Amino acid sequence: MSPGTPLAQIVFVPVVMSAIVYLASRRWAERVGWLACATLLYTLALAVAAASRGTLVEEYRWASSINLTFGLRIDGLSAPFVLTILVLSAAISVFSIPYMKHIIGQAHRQYGVYFALYLLYAAGMVGTCLATNLIEFYLFYELMLIPSYFMIAQWGYGERERVSFMYFIWTHAGALLLLAGILTTSAITGTFDISAIPSLLGRLAVPLQTQTWVCAAMLIGFMVKLAAFGLHIWLPYAHAEAPTPISALLSPAMIGIGSYAIVRIPLTFFPQVFQQYRGVLSLWALVTIIYGSMMALAQDDIKRLLAYSSISQMGYIVLGVSSLAAMGLTGSMFHYISHGTCKGLLFMVAGTVILQTHGERGIAKLGGLASKMPLTAIAALVGFLGIMGTPPLNGFQSEWMLFGGVFSQAIRSGNTVDLLVAIVGILATVLTAVYGLWTVRRVFFGPCPKHLEGVVEPPLTVLIPLIVLVCLTVVLGVYPRLALDHLAPAIAELLGGL
Numbered sequence: 270m271s272p273g274t275p276l277a278q279i280v281f282v283p284v285v286m287s288a289i290v291y292l293a294s295r296r297w298a299e300r301v302g303w304l305a306c307a308t309l310l311y312t313l314a315l316a317v318a319a320a321s322r323g324t325l326v327e328e329y330r331w332a333s334s335i336n337l338t339f340g341l342r343i344d345g346l347s348a349p350f351v352l353t354i355l356v357l358s359a360a361i362s363v364f365s366i367p368y369m370k371h372i373i374g375q376a377h378r379q380y381g382v383y384f385a386l387y388l389l390y391a392a393g394m395v396g397t398c399l400a401t402n403l404i405e406f407y408l409f410y411e412l413m414l415i416p417s418y419f420m421i422a423q424w425g426y427g428e429r430e431r432v433s434f435m436y437f438i439w440t441h442a443g444a445l446l447l448l449a450g451i452l453t454t455s456a457i458t459g460t461f462d463i464s465a466i467p468s469l470l471g472r473l474a475v476p477l478q479t480q481t482w483v484c485a486a487m488l489i490g491f492m493v494k495l496a497a498f499g500l501h502i503w504l505p506y507a508h509a510e511a512p513t514p515i516s517a518l519l520s521p522a523m524i525g526i527g528s529y530a531i532v533r534i535p536l537t538f539f540p541q542v543f544q545q546y547r548g549v550l551s552l553w554a555l556v557t558i559i560y561g562s563m564m565a566l567a568q569d570d571i572k573r574l575l576a577y578s579s580i581s582q583m584g585y586i587v588l589g590v591s592s593l594a595a596m597g598l599t600g601s602m603f604h605y606i607s608h609g610t611c612k613g614l615l616f617m618v619a620g621t622v623i624l625q626t627h628g629e630r631g632i633a634k635l636g637g638l639a640s641k642m643p644l645t646a647i648a649a650l651v652g653f654l655g656i657m658g659t660p661p662l663n664g665f666q667s668e669w670m671l672f673g674g675v676f677s678q679a680i681r682s683g684n685t686v687d688l689l690v691a692i693v694g695i696l697a698t699v700l701t702a703v704y705g706l707w708t709v710r711r712v713f714f715g716p717c718p719k720h721l722e723g724v725v726e727p728p729l730t731v732l733i734p735l736i737v738l739v740c741l742t743v744v745l746g747v748y749p750r751l752a753l754d755h756l757a758p759a760i761a762e763l764l765g766g767l
Contacts (some may be wrong), residue, residue, distance in 0.1 A: 296383025340401030345759025443493025457644015513620030557584030637717025
C-alpha cells in the first residue's frame with residue numbers, strides 16, 4: 270500500500286501484522302505485544318493525519334459487475350470514533366502484556382494467537398466506522414465478533430465456553446437482523462452505497478410502513494450490540510468472564526459503535542420513522558439507564574458492576590440520539606469518547622486489582638488498597654467521576670450537551686412525557702454517583718484485609734496505560750474542541766439533510 274492510501278493502511282496494516290505477530294511469538298513470547306502496540310500507534314498516527322485533512326474518501330474496485338466498490342471514508346462523524354478506538358487499542362495492548370502473562374504463562378505461541386486476534390479485533394472496529402457501503406460495513410461488523418469470541422473462549426474466566434457461545438449467538442442474531450435490513454434497503458434502492466441511499470429513498474417515496482419495518486430490523490440489530498434493556502442479557506456474562514484487556518475493549522470501544530451505526534445508517538436513511546417513534550426510543554433509553562444503574566448497585570464482582578454500568582451509559586447515548594437535536598446528538602457522540610476513556614480506565618483498574626491481589630475480584634473481600642496502590646486509586650476515582658459527569662472531566666462536557674439537547678427537544682415539542690423523560694434521566698445520574706463512589710470507598714478505603722497486606726503498585730506496563738487515559742479524560746474535559754470541532758459540524762450537516 271502506498272503512502273497515498275492512509276485509510277486502507279489503517280484497516281489492513283493490523284490485518285497483515287497479525288500474521289507477523291503470530292509468527293514472531295515463538296521467539297519473542299509476550300514481547301510480541303510491543304509489536305502489536307507499535308502497529309496500533311502507526312495506524313493511530315495515520316488516523317490523526319487523515320482526520321486533520323477533513324473528509325477523506327478512498328475507493329477501490331471490488332465487484333464491478335454489480336457496481337460495488339470497497340470504500341473507506343473518514344469525516345467529522347467517524348474520525349472521533351476511529352481515534353478513540355485506536356487510542357484504547359494501543360493503550361490496552363501494553364496493559365495486555367503483563368496481564369496475559371499471568372494467564373498464559375510459558376505457552377509462548379499463545380501470545381502470538383492472542384495478539385494476532387487482538388489486531389484483527391481492532392481492525393474490525395476501525396473498518397466498521399470507515400466503511401462506505403452496507404455490505405462492507407456488515408463484513409467489518411462481523412469481524413469484530415469473531416476474534417473477540419475466540420479470545421473469550423480461550424482465555425476467559427469461569428464458564429468461558431458457555432459464555433462465549435452466548436455472546437456469539439446474541440450478537441450474531443442481532444447482526445442477522447441488520448443483514449435483513451441491509452438487503453431489503455438494497456432491493457428497494459438498487460445500491461449498497463451509504464451516502465447515496467438517503468436521497469434515493471426520498472425520491473422513491475417508500476411507504477412509511479415499509480420504512481418502519483426495515484428501520485426496526487436495523488435498529489434492533491444495533492441495540493443488541495449496544496446491550497439496550499431487553500437485549501442486554503449477553504453483556505454482563507461476556508464482560509465479566511472475558512480476559513480483562515478484552516473487557517476493556519468490549520465495553521468502551523465495541524458496544525458503543527452501535528451508536529455510531531444508528532446515526533450513520535437508520536437515522537440518516539429513515540428520519541421520518543425516528544421522528545414518529547422518537548418517544549418510544551427515549552423511553553427505552555431511560556429504562557436502560559435506570560436498569561443498568563440499579564443492577565450495578567447489586568453487584569459484588571467488580572467486573573460485573575462495570576458491565577452493568579456500561580449498559581446504563583449506553584442508555585445515555587441512546588437518549589441523546591432520541592432527542593434528534595443537534596446538541597443532543599453531538600453530546601451523545603461525544604459521550605462515546607467520554608465513556609471510552611473512563612470505562613477503559615475502570616476496566617484496567619479492575620484488571621490491575623485482579624493482577625495485584627492474585628485474582629481477587631469480589632468487592633466485599635477488598636478494601637484499603639489506596640494506601641498500597643495510590644496511583645491506581647486515583648485512576649479509579651477519575652474514571653468514576655468521569656462517567657458521573659463531574660467537571661472538569663470529559664463526561665461533564667458530553668452529559669451537559671446530551672441533556673441540553675434532550676431538554677430543548679422536550680420544551681420545543683411541549684410534550685409532557687418528553688419532559689418527564691428528561692427530568693428522570695438527569696436525576697438517574699445520581700445512581701451513577703452512588704455505585705461509583707460506593708465502589709471506590711469499598712475497594713480503596715477502609716481497613717485493609719490481612720490477605721492484602723503485601724499488595725503493591727503494579728509495574729509501569731500497567732501504570733502507563735492508566736496514566737494515558739487519565740490525561741485524556743482531563744484534557745478532553747478542559748479542551749473538548751479536540752472532538753467537538755469534528756463532531757458538531759458533522760451532526761449539523763447530517764440534521765440539515767434530514
